[in-house]
Amino acid sequence: MSPLPIAVDLLAVPKAVPEVRHTLRERCGGADSPDLLLCVSELLTNVIVHLGEGTPVTLRVSGTCTGRVRVELSDPEPCAWPAIRSAAGGDESGRGLALVDALALRWGVDQGVRGKTVWCELPAPTGWERAVDEPVTVGAGARGGPSALSRDHADG
Numbered sequence: 001m002s003p004l005p006i007a008v009d010l011l012a013v014p015k016a017v018p019e020v021r022h023t024l025r026e027r028c029g030g031a032d033s034p035d036l037l038l039c040v041s042e043l044l045t046n047v048i049v050h051l052g053e054g055t056p057v058t059l060r061v062s063g064t065c066t067g068r069v070r071v072e073l074s075d076p077e078p079c080a081w082p083a084i085r086s087a088a089g090g091d092e093s094g095r096g097l098a099l100v101d102a103l104a105l106r107w108g109v110d111q112g113v114r115g116k117t118v119w120c121e122l123p124a125p126t127g128w129e130r131a132v133d134e135p136v137t138v139g140a141g142a143r144g145g146p147s148a149l150s151r152d153h154a155d156g
Contacts, residue, residue, distance in 0.1 A: 012075070013048065036125070
């Protein structure tokens with residue numbers, strides 16, 4: 001059985017970051033997935049920092065038909081788009097999206113009517129099969145809708 005897909009509705013608060021990492025580790029049965037955990041942490045932290053604590057988000061982690069893992073984090077703010085920043089050596093923040101950009105095979109933003117989804121695709125950890133199971137959903141139903149616009153940052 002594949003550990004994916006996973007769908008979780010939550011509030012973007014600092015304590016949610018380690019809780020989501022724990023949930024992913026548990027669901028993935030100990031599979032080595034540090035890049036996945038780091039990307040999820042960085043995307044969730046960006047919402048906390050740039051949109052504010054308590055913002056409702058939906059996290060989805062799924063397999064793709066090309067054998068990748070896709071992470072999607074949807075939030076209700078369609079106008080606050082992420083941007084890679086240049087952080088100086090002594091800066092304590094500003095590297096999150098640069099890390100996602102470095103680790104992900106591709107990433108982008110899909111804009112919907114009631115929000116946006118920031119997503120990235122990573123190589124699947126060894127031993128994971130393509131997800132074919134129904135999503136495990138925690139909390140209320142997923143928000144969002146079809147994408148009106150997608151910005152794709154990819155090198156593959």
